[in-house]
Amino acid sequence: MDRRVGFIGLGIMGKPMALNLIKAGFEVTVYNRTASKTESLVSQGAKKAKSPREVAEETTVVITMVSDTPDVESVILGKNGVIEGVKPDSVVIDMSTISPEATRRIASRLKEKGAHMLDAPVSGGEQGAIEGTLSIMVGGDAEIFERCQPIFQAMGKNIIHVGQNGMGQTVKLINQILAAGTLNAVAEALLFAQKSGVNLEKAIEAVKGGAASSWQLINLAPRIIKRDFRPGFMIDLMQKDLNLVMRTADEMKVPLPATSLIHQMYYSLQCAGECKIGTQDLVKALERLSGVQVGK
Ligand code: NAP
Numbered sequence: 001m002d003r004r005v006g007f008i009g010l011g012i013m014g015k016p017m018a019l020n021l022i023k024a025g026f027e028v029t030v031y032n033r034t035a036s037k038t039e040s041l042v043s044q045g046a047k048k049a050k051s052p053r054e055v056a057e058e059t060t061v062v063i064t065m066v067s068d069t070p071d072v073e074s075v076i077l078g079k080n081g082v083i084e085g086v087k088p089d090s091v092v093i094d095m096s097t098i099s100p101e102a103t104r105r106i107a108s109r110l111k112e113k114g115a116h117m118l119d120a121p122v123s124g125g126e127q128g129a130i131e132g133t134l135s136i137m138v139g140g141d142a143e144i145f146e147r148c149q150p151i152f153q154a155m156g157k158n159i160i161h162v163g164q165n166g167m168g169q170t171v172k173l174i175n176q177i178l179a180a181g182t183l184n185a186v187a188e189a190l191l192f193a194q195k196s197g198v199n200l201e202k203a204i205e206a207v208k209g210g211a212a213s214s215w216q217l218i219n220l221a222p223r224i225i226k227r228d229f230r231p232g233f234m235i236d237l238m239q240k241d242l243n244l245v246m247r248t249a250d251e252m253k254v255p256l257p258a259t260s261l262i263h264q265m266y267y268s269l270q271c272a273g274e275c276k277i278g279t280q281d282l283v284k285a286l287e288r289l290s291g292v293q294v295g296k
Helices: 014-023 035-042 052-058 069-077 100-112 125-131 142-147 149-155 167-196 200-207 215-225 235-252 257-271 279-290
Strands: 004-008 027-031 061-064 091-094 116-119 134-139 156-163
Touching (some): 004 052, 014 035, 014 125, 014 149, 027 052, 052 061, 069 100, 091 100, 100 116, 116 167, 125 215, 134 149, 134 167, 149 156, 156 167, 167 200, 167 215, 167 235, 200 215, 215 279, 235 257
Parallel strands (some): 004 027, 004 061, 061 091
16 A cells, blocks of 8 residues: 555644554654644654645545544645645545534545545544554445555554444544543542542552443543643543534434533533643542542
């Protein structure tokens, strides 16, 4: 396969993902809106492009990893966007988490240019992006998915084709229902543990090998105990995802009472200005209800 891959969006997730492509031997051309963020990748062998359009002109596979639906629309469909430089039979892989419905619209615009799209959102956090162990849920043509397997394998481990365009994003929303609910359970359990007087580290050690274990427990409980609220995944991004979940659930007429409550708790944190903080900050919304503070 052609080893030239473009990467647009070098944030918390995009930068380590692009680095893993370089390490796997791909010739990577990068673009980031804030140009200074390309420097460390350029020093490791990446080429720098001046626009998403130039990325598409230089490569046959373009990956986007930006924040929200309007941002993906802007870098793909906007002025100097990917669509202006994309070649017939090229592939655009959007790995951001965005609206399934907008994904289908973007895919059909790219199809008019003879290009293919895969929606391939990820799970596994910053650590998974650094270690190349992301879970990747992919929507789009099965044949195009197979063509792009070497690219996915450079960034992830559990790589599953789940259906046509939009279905990757739908599965990512399912992932977020699970992640938000589990993190809420971790935060409540820690508050309960704190008030009971038990040693928090020992309590986590004791339960993490059993049926209550989870990624959220293993990765975020230790940070909550140390009161480390730096973002792996920001509250604003979680709320973007829970907004998509609640809107889609509403359209399908599926009540999600617990997810809706967690969405409101995150909203209370946003109202308090806690927007760019890690999702483990959810514990603070619960602390304000109970007057108990977890950890040191
Ligand atoms: P981030 O650190 O905030 O990075 C966002 C990136 O998107 C930056 O490179 C930013 O450019 C770029 N960007 C945003 N809007 C843009 C626009 N309109 N035009 C051009 N570039 C734009 O976010 P992140 O944590 O890497 O998340 C990226 C995506 O992955 C999101 O959809 C998120 O939901 C998803 N995700 C995140 C995690 C996680 O744990 N962090 C896990 C799974 C999935 P600038 O540098 O110029 O701001």
